[in-house]
Amino acid sequence: MESGKNNLTLRKLGIDSYTENIVYMRFDCPLCLSEGFKAETRVVVRSGEKSIIATLNVVTSELLYPNEASLSDIGFMRLGATDGDSVQITHLEPIESLASVRSKIYGNELGADAYFSIIHDISSGKYSDIQLSAFVTACSGEGRMKSEEIVSLTRAMISTGEIIKWPEKIIADKHCIGGIPGNRTTPIVVPIIASAGLCIPKTSSRAITSPAGTADVMEVMTKVDLGIEEMQKVVAMEGGCLAWGGAVKLSPADDILIQVERALNVDSEAQLIASVLSKKAAAGATHAVIDIPVGPTAKVRTWESAQLLKKEFENVGIAIDINLKVVFTDGSQPIGRGIGPSLEAMDILSVLRNESNVPQDLRKKSIEIAAEILELTGKALPGKGHVLAEELLHTGKAYQKFIAICNAQGYFNEPVFAPFSNDLISEKTGTVTMINNRILSLAAKLAGAPLDKEAGIVFNVHLGVKVHKGDSILRLYSSSEGTLKYAFDYLNKHPEFLEIK
Amino acid sequence: MESGKNNLTLRKLGIDSYTENIVYMRFDCPLCLSEGFKAETRVVVRSGEKSIIATLNVVTSELLYPNEASLSDIGFMRLGATDGDSVQITHLEPIESLASVRSKIYGNELGADAYFSIIHDISSGKYSDIQLSAFVTACSGEGRMKSEEIVSLTRAMISTGEIIKWPEKIIADKHCIGGIPGNRTTPIVVPIIASAGLCIPKTSSRAITSPAGTADVMEVMTKVDLGIEEMQKVVAMEGGCLAWGGAVKLSPADDILIQVERALNVDSEAQLIASVLSKKAAAGATHAVIDIPVGPTAKVRTWESAQLLKKEFENVGIAIDINLKVVFTDGSQPIGRGIGPSLEAMDILSVLRNESNVPQDLRKKSIEIAAEILELTGKALPGKGHVLAEELLHTGKAYQKFIAICNAQGYFNEPVFAPFSNDLISEKTGTVTMINNRILSLAAKLAGAPLDKEAGIVFNVHLGVKVHKGDSILRLYSSSEGTLKYAFDYLNKHPEFLEIK
DSSP: OOSGGGGEEEOOOOOTTTTOOOOETTTTTTHHHOOOOTOOEEHHHHHHTEEEEEEEEEOSSSSEEEEEEEEOHHHHHTOOOOTTTTEEEEEOOOOOTTTHHHHHTTTOOOHHHHHHHHHHHHHHTOOOOHHHHHHHHHSTTSSSSHHHHHHHHHHHHHSSSSSOOOSEEEEEEEEEOOOOOOOOHHHHHHHHHHTTOOBEEEOOOOOOSSOOOOHHHHHHHSOOOOHHHHHHHHHHSEEEEEEEEEGGGGHHHHHHHHHHHHHHOOOHHHHHHHHHHHHHHHOOOOOOOEEEEEEETBBBSSSSHHHHHHHHHHHHHHHHOEEEEEEEEEEESOOSSEEHHHHHHHHHHHHHOOOTTTTHHHHHHHHHHHHHHHHTSSSSSSHHHHHHHHHHTTTTTHHHHHHHHHHHHOOOOOOOOOSSSEEEEESSOOOOOOHHHHHHHHHHTTTTTSSSTOEEEEEEOTOHHOOOOOOEEEEHHHHHHHHHHHHHHHHOOOOOGGEEE | OGGGGGEEOOOOOOOOOOOOOOOETTSSSSHHHHHHOOTTEEEEEEETTEEEEEEEEEETTTTTTTTTTEOHHHHHHHHTOOTEEEEEEEEEEEEEOOHHHHHHHHOOOOHHHOOOHHHHHHHOOOHHHHHHHHHHHHTSTSSOOHHHHHHHHHHHHHHHSSOOSSSOOOOOEEEEEOOOOOOOOOHHHHHHHHHHTOEHHHHHHHHOSSSSSSHHHHHHHHHHOOOOHHHHHHHHHEEEEETTTTHHHHHHHHHHHHHHHHOOOOOOOHHHHHHHHHHHHHOSEEEEEEEEEEEESSBBSSSSHHHHHHHHHHHHHHHOOOOOEEEEEOOOSSSSEEEEEEHHHHHHHHTTTTTTTHHHHHHHHHHHHHHHHHHTTTTTTTTOOHHHHHHHTTHHHHHHHHHHHHHHHHHOOOOOOOOEEEEEEHHHEEEEEEHHHHHHHHHHHHHTTTTTTOOOEEEOOOOOOEEEOOOOOOEEEEEEEHHHHHHHHHHHGGGGGGGEE
């Protein structure tokens, strides 16, 4: 390591490889020759005290000098390095925990130690995409993970992240497992709960397989990447916050696994429970309401699997000492009108501002969830949570609290529409009898959501509603014309997303 | 597509990304802006009649002009494009077969149509590494694939590749499922069988999880990447060949899946059977002997799983009309002395040349397998195959045939040793009671095998052999000093690879 030939000088090429650390080295650089590095070798790149693990791409041209190396943009960021810095590059030791992953692939049960090693290695960035995908897949599928394994996985995730301490005795939290487009209750529930005097330091994730996560929606209106200290300051002032969990690194392994789950469009039961509850535990929650929407095209499709999931949630809740209430809600159709960050933000503001044209379903569901939290924490007597939540919303106290929280987090911005849009027109008259959430979600994603904040769908109909020929069923939005056309073509090819009889 | 703004000009950057097609485009290129392309978007790149699917990396610097694009080296090769060519880049349509992969991840049984679509999309290069890894993993593990699914998977693989026709009625073949270092019987069996007057057009694979595949070993001595016509010419002349299966594209999907299995060090039962038998069927085999080594650290560890695997092999054999004989062999220790392409080639020549110091275990096993083929095809009466095989080897007829086959394939080269080596010395005296194949294999791979042809291990001991303090247990070879040290360190850290009592 001390020898001069191990030092290469960084030169930025400016290549954005998304989340993967790539290191670029010349085929004839002294290290490639002496160490036998080849394209796809996984190596450790050190600069001063910091190091990252990266995949090697070999430069076969004059793009770099033999004594130079480069990194993809994310690699530069994660290493905290700049042009001209000196780096040392060494072999990555064989990853011992991969033996456990292989064992899991072959269907064996793993112990707590195995999950700890796997999750520790993942959070250190040692796993390649192929290895991450294999781990995610091996833990998916009915019966693949025993209850005890889900507990071990959750504990392993908690142990690799930070844990936030709060002065309050009761810390409320909520989580919806998702799968329903537009189901954005959190930004309404949090200000209701905080204005009731409870402490609710809410962290949310970005979208995994959906067109928008709560963090994506909140980011339209305020700053969400708060560090732990910033978050504590906001909560001390307002009793609640609406932050992005990824920025506080509550469960760094989970943040990495979620990228792969997104690419696969897979969200397994065990990963889901471990992901949700490890973040609740790390955020210091003592009481949490878990909302499971059930419906034929929701994430959970039958009452049977909903009950199973509830049991596993409660089992882990007991193991990690969080007071849980699992509730089932209607997952048969989108909630609210907007699908996509900006469009969902507009729905939220409409409810909080008590506008005349408010999406009633979103309002009703938010009050339900808020009521459950108020009762679970003892803030309201059993059966009285509903009235209290309704009052806090109706009087505008929740709205004032929402704006106060946004301002405490940095600022409040009004959401706007995307520049390009197109209406999908009904070709017949009749009653809406079925809505396929999955096709709608995919269309919103093809339009650019969640990365394109203003992309998505405004959905104009609901189950049981009468539609006339020529009515707009939905309006698709996108920030680029090509992407809008692409998503619109997809919807036209899948008319089965809506049944009108 | 016709519009000028969709055309970008290729400029070679010279980046070797191993097997992944990467396309590089400027963040502000007209296509990125109009189509909403982002880093990690999967796109179709067209040049004239040809197209490939590639993953986008976004150039955030002046490395390219906005009207330019580049590809990784493998992308240029696969597209058959050069500097200055004009390309069109479009969105990849959503891959419908991924819904079946997700269903498999969740543990469901898939039908023949689903496997056909998946394998067709894989062989067209539509799947990303993450998606391939998920498919491989979802098909692994005991009980994950029903017998009927293995048949469907095999048929799908056969249907996406080429099938070779032969004038002979009986086409012999053999396959060893591997897992035993140095177990290189094929280059000995093929010339025995061919010199008996049978037709044996053998194609072999490169290493999946081992330090050497038969194709890697043969490549040390002759040309193995023969096209179908070259192969037919060699077989017409000599009655047999020893070619690389990947070059004749007998099962293109399998060639892609094997890359992922190698990265995961996983070789599942269903993929294994489909891989082996799809290639036998495509190669036109009518009779085949399948060799399953069984031992505590072999790929198959118990007689129970060996029996299960045999049953599945036979089931698929009947379904695709190949006359199979499955035999179990000793998998408790390495066969021969060399582990790694060049070192194994030396063992093979030693057996074929009837040298005095011949590795007896390799000789014995090769004769056994050859005898099974001679009897299965009716070339020898039951129980008489052994004598015939022994005679063909002993008289030098098999060696003459081997050299004739090599020459017909292009040339014969004598294998040589790597420039760097190091002996591992025994620290005690006693009898060898256990050898861990897996640790030995990994050490040979860390030394550079199979890509570094001369890297590997010469293993000097066997089970039951008396070792004295100061004896060399093995000699490790590598073409680079750094890699040699790395592999040697690994062995020193894992003394449990050998038990001396």
